[in-house]
Amino acid sequence: MSPKKRTADDLDGGGEPSTVRQPKKLFPIFSEPPSGPERNQDATFRWISPALGPNRTCLHGLNLSPKSSPKVAAFDLDGCIIQSSFPKKGIPPSQFHWWRPSVPGKLKELHDQGYSIIIITNQALRSAALADWRKKVPFIAAALPDVPFRLLAATARDGFRKPMPGMWYELVRIFAQDSVRIDLQESFFVGDAAGRAGDHAGTDRKWALNVNIPFFTPEEYFLKLPTASYTLQGFHVSSIPKDVPLISPTSTPLLPAPSAPEIVLFVGFPALGKSSFYRTHFEPAGYVHVNQDTLRTRDKCVKAALEAVQNGKSCVVDNTNRDAQTRKHFVNLAQKSDVPIRCVVFNGSIELAWHNNLYRAYNLPPSLVEKNPKRDLVPYTAFTSFRAQYEEPQLNEGFTQIRKVNWTFEGDEEQRQRWSMWLQIDGR
Numbered sequence: 001m002s003p004k005k006r007t008a009d010d011l012d013g014g015g016e017p018s019t020v021r022q023p024k025k026l027f028p029i030f031s032e033p034p035s036g037p038e039r040n041q042d043a044t045f046r047w048i049s050p051a052l053g054p055n056r057t058c059l060h061g062l063n064l065s066p067k068s069s070p071k072v073a074a075f076d077l078d079g080c081i082i083q084s085s086f087p088k089k090g091i092p093p094s095q096f097h098w099w100r101p102s103v104p105g106k107l108k109e110l111h112d113q114g115y116s117i118i119i120i121t122n123q124a125l126r127s128a129a130l131a132d133w134r135k136k137v138p139f140i141a142a143a144l145p146d147v148p149f150r151l152l153a154a155t156a157r158d159g160f161r162k163p164m165p166g167m168w169y170e171l172v173r174i175f176a177q178d179s180v181r182i183d184l185q186e187s188f189f190v191g192d193a194a195g196r197a198g199d200h201a202g203t204d205r206k207w208a209l210n211v212n213i214p215f216f217t218p219e220e221y222f223l224k225l226p227t228a229s230y231t232l233q234g235f236h237v238s239s240i241p242k243d244v245p246l247i248s249p250t251s252t253p254l255l256p257a258p259s260a261p262e263i264v265l266f267v268g269f270p271a272l273g274k275s276s277f278y279r280t281h282f283e284p285a286g287y288v289h290v291n292q293d294t295l296r297t298r299d300k301c302v303k304a305a306l307e308a309v310q311n312g313k314s315c316v317v318d319n320t321n322r323d324a325q326t327r328k329h330f331v332n333l334a335q336k337s338d339v340p341i342r343c344v345v346f347n348g349s350i351e352l353a354w355h356n357n358l359y360r361a362y363n364l365p366p367s368l369v370e371k372n373p374k375r376d377l378v379p380y381t382a383f384t385s386f387r388a389q390y391e392e393p394q395l396n397e398g399f400t401q402i403r404k405v406n407w408t409f410e411g412d413e414e415q416r417q418r419w420s421m422w423l424q425i426d427g428r
C-alpha cells in the first residue's frame with residue numbers, strides 16, 4: 001500500500017504509516033459512535049485553547065489532568081498514535097484506528113513511569129475539516145481513560161507548525177508555570193515524517209533535531225525495528241558556502257577614508273540581511289538609513305537620499321533595488337548632486353532569504369524580539385518576483401564601484417542556535 005497523497009491545504013505533518021509493514025487488518029476501536037454526540041458530555045478531554053491572542057493558531061487540549069514532568073514522551077498523532085485523523089466523508093469522528101494495537105498500552109506504561117505524554121500534531125485543515133477533527137480528538141482520549149495527556153495542534157502555516165519549534169516553546173512555557181524544566185536527554189519524540197524512503201516528509205525528525213531531543217520512528221519505538229536510513233530535504237544553513245570573504249573584491253575597504261558624502265545602494269532579496277549589514281557597518285560611520293519599509297514610497301526614499309547628500313551626509317538606500325530601472329532613480333540623483341554612488345550586492349540564495357524571513361518572523365530569541373519591532377512574514381511572492389525581475393547591477397548603470405557581500409552570521413550562541421534550526425515548512 002502506498003501512502004495516500006494529501007494536498008497542502010488539506011493536511012500535512014502526520015500521515016499514514018508510510019514505511020515498512022502495514023497491518024493487513026485495521027483495528028477499529030469504535031465502529032459506531034458509542035452513544036452519539038452526547039458521548040462527549042462525560043468525556044475526559046477538554047479543549048483549553050485561547051480563542052484569541054497570539055497563540056490562537058495553536059490548539060491546546062487536555063485529557064484528564066496531566067502533570068508536568070521533566071521527562072516528556074512526545075508523539076505525533078497521525079501515522080504514529082492513530083493511523084489517520086484525516087476526516088473522510090461518511091466516517092464519523094468517533095471512528096479511528098490505533099496505529100498498532102500496542103499503542104495505548106505503551107502510552108499507559110510511559111505514564112506509569114512518570115513521563116508527561118504530549119501529542120504534537122500539525123493539522124492545517126480547512127475550517128470545516130478542522131471542526132470535524134476537533135470532534136475526533138475526545139474519542140481518542142476516551143479510549144485512553146487512564147492516560148492523562150496534553151495535545152498541541154498547529155492549525156496554520158506559522159511558527160507553531162512543525163518543523164518550526166513553536167509548540168515546543170509553548171510546552172516549555174507551560175511547564176515553567178509549574179516550575180518544571182524539561183530534561184532534554186530524558187525526553188523523546190516519535191513521529192512518522194522521518195525522511196525515510198517513502199515518507200511524505202522529514203518534518204518530525206527535523207522538529208526533534210530543532211528542539212534537541214532524541215527521535216524515533218513509530219516502527220523503531222513501538223515495534224523495536226532497526227533504525228532506518230533517511231535523508232532530510234530542504235534548506236539548512238549548513239549548506240551555505242564557508243570560507244568566502246565577507247566582502248569582495250577584498251582589495252579596498254568597504255568605507256572610503258576620509259569619508260566623503262556618497263550614496264550606497266543595496267541590492268538583494270528581502271530578508272537577506274541588508275538592514276543588519278547597514279546597522280553593523282554603515283550606521284556607526286554616520287550613514288543615513290533610507291528604507292522603503294519605513295518611508296513607504298520610492299519618491300520619499302529619493303527625497304530622503306537627496307536631503308542627506310544636500311546636508312553633506314552619506315546615505316545607504318536599503319531597498320531590494322531589483323532592476324536597473326529602479327536603481328536609475330538613485331543614480332540620477334547622485335549624478336545631479338555630484339556625489340558618487342556605489343552598489344553593494346548581497347549574494348545569497350532565495351532559500352537563505354526565505355529562511356531568514358522565517359527566522360525573523362517566528363524564531364528570534366526573546367531578547368532580540370524585545371529590541372526590534374516584530375516583523376511579519378514577507379510573502380513568498382516577494383521573493384519569486386525579485387528573482388524573476390532581477391538584473392545584475394553593472395558599472396555602466398553609473399556606479400563608481402560594485403561590491404559583493406557574502407552573508408555571514410553575526411550573533412550570540414542563542415541567536416545562532418535558533419537561526420540554525422530547520423525552519424522551512426514542507427513545500428516551501
Ligand SMILES: Nc1ncnc2c1ncn2[C@@H]1O[C@H](COP(=O)(O)OP(=O)(O)OP(=O)(O)O)[C@@H](O)[C@H]1O
Binds near residue numbers: 360
Ligand atoms: N549577518 C547576519 N547575522 C545574523 N542574523 C542576520 C544576519 N543578516 C540577517 N540576519 C537576520 O535575518 C533576518 C533578516 O535580516 P534583515 O532584516 O537585516 O534583512 P533585510 O534584507 O534588511 O530585510 P528586508 O529587505 O525585508 O527589510 C533578521 O532577523 C536578521 O537578524
